[in-house]
Amino acid sequence: MFKQDVIVTLEEKIVRMERQFQAPLKLVWEVWTNPLHIEKWWGPKGFTNPTVEFDFKVGGSYRIVMRSPDGVDYPILGKFLEITPFESFVMTDLVDEHPEEWVKEVQKMAGVTGDRAMLNSKLRVLFEEIDGLTKVILITEFMNNQIRDGFANSGMKEGWSQSFEKLETDALPNANELIIEKKLAHSIESVFSAFADQININQWWGPDGFTTTTKSREFKVGGKWIYTMVGPDGTVYPNLIEYKEIVNYQYIEYIHGSGDPSKDDNFLVKIWFTSIQKNQTIIKMKMRFPNSEIRNMVVGFGAIEGAHQTLSRLNQYLR
CATH class of the missing domain: 3.30.530.20 (START domain)
Incomplete structure (x- = not known):
């Protein structure tokens, strides 16, 4: 320590x-x-x-x-x-x-x-x-x-x-990890269902100013979500998510990367959903990177702000 x-x-x-x-x-x-x-x-x-x-x-x-x-x-x-x-x-x-x-x-x-x-x-x-x-x-x-x-x-x-x-x-998380927690003013059922939604996830996924376009998506263990995100400056970001574990209304785990095997940029994401009241849900997202240098680089690029903006967009979408 x-x-x-x-x-x-x-x-x-x-x-x-x-x-x-x-x-x-x-x-x-x-x-x-x-x-x-x-x-x-x-x-x-x-x-x-x-x-x-x-x-x-x-x-x-x-x-x-x-x-x-x-x-x-x-x-x-x-x-x-x-x-x-x-x-x-x-x-x-x-x-x-x-x-x-x-x-x-x-x-x-x-x-x-x-x-x-x-x-x-x-x-x-x-x-x-x-x-x-x-x-x-x-x-x-x-x-x-x-x-x-x-x-x-x-x-x-x-x-x-x-x-x-x-x-x-x-x-503070471990040196190669990033943890984001946010309270949403909605039931755990509606919050989890938004993550599972095959189509409407495009409406809120991504930081402010970004748009998401899905190429294909299977929300199941072993399933993949292939999509692109376009930033405010027009930059296109390819993404690939592969789901490793899903427990309805409780937990999602997946590998996230660009989908380009030459980049070796995959990282592990774990998401916990916790109901604290009828219409209050806490989301905890833990991202684990290969090492602390990559974690720190991602933080410097705005990963914390981007994650909070994404969850705020979800909060607004559910309203």
Whole structure:
């Protein structure tokens, strides 16, 4: 496992923390901004996140309920003030719903008294890619230096260090893999049926601006889907999918490539369908590439954005 210490420095009203991750920037950005990934790693070891609401847009709100091993909830909430894709975002960090005992303890460490609102802060998260590694910088701004020191002495470094370890081990995929997860506002039956549809899959398959044309398709184990995708610039991309396993309304597995044997560009795709409510389905797609270099190249070309756009098109199609 890639191990990195968290570097902490104190500046005027600010606690600054830095940590590197062994993954491309776009992949680290994904696990920081997708609530289905955030719930796996946010909070110290032993903490869970039963609630993760994350409307990631300027002016959007978030609320994360961290639950300690002994069952105490520590909700944090706020709004997104700035977002620069794949560079940084800024959000308020409000402790309005934190337990009163926690508030008193932090105020005691800071040597302050008064309304709990004085413990609210603003968090800026920055991302920098260096030689295939991604540095994440957290800049937390407090009301004054007293409160800054109270947080710094209350285990802030230890808590974030443990969160980052969980991010590395529980949220980031293996070096040759890419995992996309998305919640769709439709039943598992309708979502799975859209993947199985022999004809209408052309209406939503592919990133924004792409069109898909099927030459032939047999949705069955051993069956093949031969199709082309045309990008917004007119580039034609041949595709061949061969289905390896299908479990109705649960799972699909296939080999995906260009169909050109001279390119040796096949990769394995596994898709899980999970119903969480009557009209709520989580899709988890795991792509396994021959090595980390190919995975990183695919990420750099926009595979994460393309997968999310495809699933968003599916969401719209089902409406």
